[in-house]
Amino acid sequence: xxxxxxxxxxxxxxxxxxxxxxxxxxxxxxxxxxxxxxxxxxxxxxxxxxxxxxxxxxxxxxxxxxxxxxxxxxxxxxxxxxxxxxxxxxxxxxxxxxxxxxxxxxxxxxxxxxxxxxxxxxxxxxxxxxxxxxxxxxxxxxxxxxxxxxxxxxxxxxxxxxxxxxxxxxxxxxxxxxxxxxxxxxxxxxxxxxxxxxxxxxxxxxxxxxxxxxxxxxxxxxxxxxxxxxxxxxxxxxxxxxxxxxxxxxxxxxxxxxxxxxxxxxxxxxxxxxxxxxxxxxxxxxxxxxxxxxxxxxxxxxxxxxxxxxxxxxxxxxxxxxxxxxxxxxxxxxxxxxxxxxxxxxxxxxxxxxxxxxxxxxxxxxxxxxxxxxxxxxxxxxxxxxxxxxxxxxxxxxxxxxxxxxxxxxxxxxxxxxxxxxxxxxxxxxxx
Amino acid sequence: xxxxxxxxxxxxxxxxxxxxxxxxxxxxxxxxxxxxxxxxxxxxxxxxxxxxxxxxxxxxxxxxxxxxxxxxxxxxxxxxxxxxxxxxxxxxxxxxxxxxxxxxxxxxxxxxxxxxxxxxxxxxxxxxxxxxxxxxxxxxxxxxxxxxxxxxxxxxxxxxxxxxxxxxxxxxxxxxxxxxxxxxxxxxxxxxxxxxxxxxxxxxxxxxxxxxxxxxxxxxxxxxxxxxxxxxxxxxxxxxxxxxxxxxxxxxxxxxxxxxxxxxxxx
Numbered sequence: 001x002x003x004x005x006x007x008x009x010x011x012x013x014x015x016x017x018x019x020x021x022x023x024x025x026x027x028x029x030x031x032x033x034x035x036x037x038x039x040x041x042x043x044x045x046x047x048x049x050x051x052x053x054x055x056x057x058x059x060x061x062x063x064x065x066x067x068x069x070x071x072x073x074x075x076x077x078x079x080x081x082x083x084x085x086x087x088x089x090x091x092x093x094x095x096x097x098x099x100x101x102x103x104x105x106x107x108x109x110x111x112x113x114x115x116x117x118x119x120x121x122x123x124x125x126x127x128x129x130x131x132x133x134x135x136x137x138x139x140x141x142x143x144x145x146x147x148x149x150x151x152x153x154x155x156x157x158x159x160x161x162x163x164x165x166x167x168x169x170x171x172x173x174x175x176x177x178x179x180x181x182x183x184x185x186x187x188x189x190x191x192x193x194x195x196x197x198x199x200x201x202x203x204x205x206x207x208x209x210x211x212x213x214x215x216x217x218x219x220x221x222x223x224x225x226x227x228x229x230x231x232x233x234x235x236x237x238x239x240x241x242x243x244x245x246x247x248x249x250x251x252x253x254x255x256x257x258x259x260x261x262x263x264x265x266x267x268x269x270x271x272x273x274x275x276x277x278x279x280x281x282x283x284x285x286x287x288x289x290x291x292x293x294x295x296x297x298x299x300x301x302x303x304x305x306x307x308x309x310x311x312x313x314x315x316x317x318x319x320x321x322x323x324x325x326x327x328x329x330x331x332x333x334x335x336x337x338x339x340x341x342x343x344x345x346x347x348x349x350x351x352x353x354x355x356x357x358x359x360x361x362x363x364x365x366x367x368x369x370x371x372x373x374x375x376x377x378x379x380x381x382x383x384x385x386x387x388x389x390x391x392x393x394x395x396x397x398x399x400x401x402x403x404x405x406x407x408x409x410x411x412x413x414x415x416x417x418x419x420x421x422x423x424x425x426x427x428x429x430x431x432x
Numbered sequence: 433x434x435x436x437x438x439x440x441x442x443x444x445x446x447x448x449x450x451x452x453x454x455x456x457x458x459x460x461x462x463x464x465x466x467x468x469x470x471x472x473x474x475x476x477x478x479x480x481x482x483x484x485x486x487x488x489x490x491x492x493x494x495x496x497x498x499x500x501x502x503x504x505x506x507x508x509x510x511x512x513x514x515x516x517x518x519x520x521x522x523x524x525x526x527x528x529x530x531x532x533x534x535x536x537x538x539x540x541x542x543x544x545x546x547x548x549x550x551x552x553x554x555x556x557x558x559x560x561x562x563x564x565x566x567x568x569x570x571x572x573x574x575x576x577x578x579x580x581x582x583x584x585x586x587x588x589x590x591x592x593x594x595x596x597x598x599x600x601x602x603x604x605x606x607x608x609x610x611x612x613x614x615x616x617x618x619x620x621x622x623x624x625x626x627x628x629x630x631x632x633x634x635x636x637x638x639x640x641x642x643x644x645x646x647x648x649x650x651x652x653x654x655x656x657x658x659x660x661x662x663x664x665x666x667x668x669x670x671x672x673x674x675x676x677x678x679x680x681x682x683x684x685x686x687x688x689x690x691x692x693x694x695x696x697x698x699x
Contacts, residue, residue, distance in 0.1 A: 002585050002593055002605065012603070013595040046448075048477035049688055050598030058600035067595040070603035076610050077602040223610035228495075251445055254469040254494065255610040256602060263601065 006290045013067030027280045028060045057267050061276035065283050069218045072187040073200055076223030077259045084203025085111050086272035087217030094262040096147040098124025103141040105132035107155030132160045139170050154184040157343055158400045159319055161326035168196030175230040184339045188293040193222040206374025210285035210292050214278040223255035236261055297337035300410040306419050307344050312426040318342040341373045346404035346429050353404030356429040357382040363428035366421040378411035437513050443495035445487040447479025453519035456526035460487035463533030464623030465612045467494030473687045492619055500622040504630040508541035528698050530554040534627050544636035554645040557680045559659035560633030564624045572621040580612045589651035589679030604684045637666040644670045645697040649678030
C-alpha cells in the first residue's frame with residue numbers, strides 16, 4: 001500500500017528507532033559515524049553500501065527530512081542544506097559552470113535576485129530576467145549556453161502564479177530543466193513535479209518549519225529529466241568526474257544523478273550542510289504542515305475579504321480575487337488556495353502613504369513587525385520604510401511596490417483577533 | 433560500456449571499473465521495466481573486489497537499443513550472446529548470473545539452456561512459474577501509469593512504504609516509480625507477458641547443473657516466498673536466504689543483506 005499526504009507528513013522517512021523504540025526522530029548530533037570494519041569503511045566511501053560517514057555529506061536525522069520532503073513532493077530524493085539560498089546555489093553549482101546562462105522570472109525573492117544578478121556573474125554565470133507571465137519572453141531569452149529556467153511558484157511581491165505547465169514545456173522543448181522555488185506554496189498547496197517542473201527548492205525556514213525557529217533549505221529532484229538526452233549540456237552529470245573516482249553520475253543512477261553529484265561534490269566541497277538539530281526542528285514543523293496550511297489559507301481569505309471592503313485600502317493583491325491577473329491560473333494550479341502571504345496598499349498620496357504605512361505598523365499588537373514570512377504567528381512589513389526605504393517612489397513602482405504597500409504573512413491566530421488588529425492599524429493609518 | 437548484440441548497441445554498467453574478461457565475471461540482470469541501476473550498490477562492490485561486472489540494460493530498456501525481447505527464452509539467449517561478445521565465458525569461465533524477478537527467470541533459463549557455461553546463478557525475488565494477474569496485464573497494455581502504480585505498491589514491504597532507506601536522501605518509492613516511467617511505451621506489457629508465458633521453469637530448475645542461490649523477501653507480494661521455497665525443492669544444489677521484512681524491491685530495501693548473501697555465495 002501507499003500512504004496519503006497527511007500520513008506521509010507525519011511518517012515518511014522514519015521508522016521507529018530499532019534499538020530503543022523511540023517514536024520521535026532521534027537527533028543524531030554527531031559529526032561522524034564509526035565504521036564496523038575496514039571493508040565497510042571502504043564500501044561506504046566507494047558507494048558500494050548505503051550509510052553515513054560524516055555529517056557534512058549525510059546524517060540520519062537529515063535523511064529523514066530529505067525523504068519526507070521528497071515523499072510529499074513526489075520526487076526521488078532530496079538534499080537538506082543550510083538555507084534556501086544554499087539550496088539555490090547548490091542546484092546551480094551542480095548543473096553548470098562559468099559561461100552558462102539562466103533564464104529567471106524577474107519576480108523573485110530579493111536574496112535570489114541578488115545571487116543571480118550581482119554575485120553569480122562574478123563566477124561567469126549570467127541570468128536574463130523575464131516577466132513570468134510572458135511566455136514568449138521565456139522562450140526568447142533562451143540561448144545556446146542556457147542551462148536552467150527558474151521561477152517562484154508564487155512571485156514576489158505580486159504573487160504572479162508561475163504557469164508551470166507552459167514554462168516547463170518551453171524548457172523541455174530546449175532540453176532544459178525547470179526549477180521552481182516552492183517556498184510560498186509548499187507541497188500541500190501544489191506539487192510542481194505533477195505540472196512538469198524538474199527541480200524544486202524550499203526555504204524550509206518558512207512554512208515547512210512553520211514556527212520561525214530554524215533556518216534551512218531543501219532541494220528536491222523530480223527524477224524525470226533526462227540529462228543524457230540534452231545534447232551534452234550537462235557534463236557534470238553525464239561525463240566521468242575525476243573528483244569522485246571517475247564516476248559518471250547518470251550511469252550510476254538513472255533517476256538520481258543530479259542528487260548524487262549535488263551530494264558527492266556540492267555538499268562535500270561547498271559544505272553548506274544542515275545541522276541535525278535543525279533537521280529535527282523542521283521535521284516537527286512538517287508533521288503539522290497540512291493542518292497549518294489549511295488554517296493559514298482560511299485565515300488569509302478572511303483577512304483579504306476584510307481588507308477588500310475597507311475604505312482605507314486602495315488595492316489588495318491576492319490571486320483568489322477575480323481582479324488578480326492570475327486568478328484563473330491560480331484556480332487551476334492552486335485549488336486549495338494561493339498561500340498566506342499577500343500585499344495591500346493604503347490610501348494616500350506618495351508622502352502620505354509612506355507615513356500611513358508607518359502608522360499602520362506601529363499600531364498593530366498581534367502582527368509582528370519583521371522581515372520574514374511563513375511563521376505560525378502573523379507577520380507584517382512595510383517595504384517603503386524598511387527593506388526598500390532608500391528607494392524613490394519611482395524606483396519602488398518599478399519593483400511593483402507602492403509607498404503605502406503593506407505585506408502580510410497571515411498566521412494561525414484567531415481570525416477575529418487578527419481582524420481587530422488590522423482595524424487598529426487601519427484607523428491609525430487614516431489619521432496619518 | 434556498449435556492446436553490439438544482434439546488430440543493436442547494448443549497454444552494460446561495469447561497476448565503476450573497466451570490464452576485464454580475464455577476471456571472474458558477475459552478470460546482473462534487472463527485472464521488468466527496470467534497468468541496470470537497480471543493482472548499483474551490489475554491482476559496484478563486486479567490481480571493486482576482484483570481479484568484473486556486467487550490469488546490463490536488457491534490449492529496449494534503459495540505454496540499450498532495439499525492441500524488448502518477447503520471451504524469457506529470447507532473453508536467455510541474449511545473455512549467452514552477451515557472454516560470447518564480451519569474452520566473459522572464454523578466458524574466464526567463472527561466470528555468475530544474478531537476476532531479479534524477470535531477470536531471475538532469465539538467469540535460470542540461460543543456465544538451463546547452456547549447461548556448463550555458468551559457475552552459479554543467484555535468483556533474487558523469484559517465483560516459478562511467475563504468473564501475472566489479468567488486471568495487471570490489462571493495465572500494462574492499456575494504462576501504463578495505473579500498472580506502474582500497482583507494481584510500485586506491490587513491490588514494497590509495509591516498512592518500505594514509510595522509507596528509511598539505506599542510501600541517504602533517496603525516497604525509493606518515488607525513485608522506483610520514475611525508473612519505470614523512464615522506459616519506453618510497450619516495454620512493461622512485453623516484460624510482464626514474457627514472465628507470464630514462461631511455463632517450464634520447474635523443468636529448467638530440475639535440470640540445473642550449477643549451484644543456485646535464492647534470495648527471498650518475507651513480505652514479497654510480487655513473488656511470494658512460498659513460491660521461491662517450492663522452486664528450491666527442484667534444484668539439486670541450492671541455498672536459500674530469506675530477508676526478514678523485505679518486499680520485492682530487495683536490492684533497495686535491504687541492499688547490504690542482498691550483497692552479503694551474494695558475497696557468501698559467489699566469493
